[in-house]
Amino acid sequence: MSERKKVLIGLSGGVDSATAVHFLNASGYEVIGLTLKMLPDAIEKACSAGEGFRVCCSKEAVMEARICAMKLGIPHYVINCSGDFKDKVIDYFIEDYLEAKTPNPCVFCNKHIKFKYLLKYASMMGIDYVSTGHYADIKYSGKYGMKLFSKPADADRDQSYMLSMLPREYIDKIILPLGPYAKSETRAYAEKLGLIVANKPDSQEICFIPDGDYAGFIMADEKSRGKIKPGNIATADNKILGRHNGLINYTIGQRKGLNIAHKTPLYVIKLDRERNEVVVAEAEAAEKKEFFVKGINWHPEAPITPGYVYAVKIRYKHRETEAELTPLDGGRAAVKLHKPERGVTPGQILAVYDGEFLLGGAVIE
Known part of the structure; x- marks a missing residue:
């Protein structure tokens, strides 16, 4: 009898990763659980004092992951990567906001922390593959002649966008067991298995900001001192309409919360760092058709094809739209x-697709 292949799965303390263990077990893999202690102590304490059970990687979540591992009959380990998480994710998040950008920390957490650490420890432990509870899939593309990340069965839960900046060489080492399942099916399996997380609410988007107050979190950091100042809200032709209390409180495409009076709705079209101004305009001027991206991460071995019509997402929850890409140097x-889109935002990730397949991503300039 051949030896079973081993899989190291990231257990976050949520229903998705816990149920993914069951699917891996059922597929004949030998599964080992690993939970990453990512939150610095001060932030973890704040999470535990408030919504700790809803924040992935809090102490409560680690406890739930361990209980689920015991229930599912797999070994479970915990490692501390909070220093790296602060350097690569939290500091990047704060610095981007201070530069008048709107970052996506989850995408870079997957690249610099989650999958990097899973693969590192899998190699150290002699384990063949790594896995997570992401709603995405990996399939062979005949067109591109290789395995690629692809969209899951549950379109409403599609998390393939979050994998767009992972290196190409990771793909062959990853198993994504939730690709064929809907979220409702995952919860149903968890209930049948008697997992304590079966009805646990989904974790919030930004795990290190438990109360959702991004601006307050940034202003409390020492790197922000003296850098957040009030200024004008103005039109592109310099007509002052109101005041703002810091550029970090705004994002491109924003309409609500501007607190200005105007006969037609206005949208944020630019955050001008030099003038410390929020620039607004009517809907048509807020749309953009052409822009640049940097740091391209391309999964296929075939390069980007100029003139080819790809599908792209300019934000995680944004609908796909058609686009052409022209490679540049660097x-x-x-x-x-x-078609022009509202909300093309510096710092956000552009994810590129061809049909069901994710081809890669880049950072919007």
């Missing part, structure tokens, strides 16, 4: 959307 590309 890992950059020019993007031309077929």
Whole structure:
């Protein structure tokens, strides 16, 4: 009898990763659980005092992951990567906001922390594959002649966007067991298995900001001292309409919460760091058709094809839209959307698709 292949799965303390263990077990793998202690102590304490059971990687979540591992009959380990998490995710998040960008920390957490650490410890432990509870899949593409990340069966839960900046060489080492399942099916399996997380609410988007107050979190950091100042809200032709209390409180495409009076709705079209101004305009001027991206991460061995019509997402929950990409020097590309979109935001991730397959991503300039 051949020896079973081993899989190291990231257990976050949520229903998805716990139920993924069951699917891996059922597929014949030998499964080992690993929970990453990512939150610095001060932030973890704040999470535990408030919504600790809803924040992935809090002390409560680690406890729930361990209980689920015991129930599912797999070994479970915990490692501390909070220093790296602060350097690569939290500091990046704060610095981008201070530069008038809108970052996506989850994408870079997957690249710099979650999958990096899973693969590192899998190698150290002699384990063949790594796995997570992401709603995405990995399939062979005949067109590209290789395995690629792909969209899951549950379109409403599609998390493939979050994997767009992972290195190409990771793909063959990853198993994503939730790809064929809907979230409702996952919860149903968890209930049948008697897992304590079966009805646990989904964790919030930004795990290190438990109360959702991004601006307050940034202002409390020492790197922000003296850098957040009030200024004008103005039109592109310099007509002052109101005041803002810091650029970090705004994002491109924003309409609500501007607290200005105007006969038609206005949208944020630019955060001007030099003038410390929030620039607003009517809907048509807030739309953009052409822009640039940097730091391209491309999964297929075939390069980007100029003139080819790809599907792209300019934000995680944004609908797909058609676009053409023209490669430039230095890992950059020019993007031309077929239809103008509102909310093309510096710092956000552009994810690129061809049908069901995720081809990669880049950072919007």
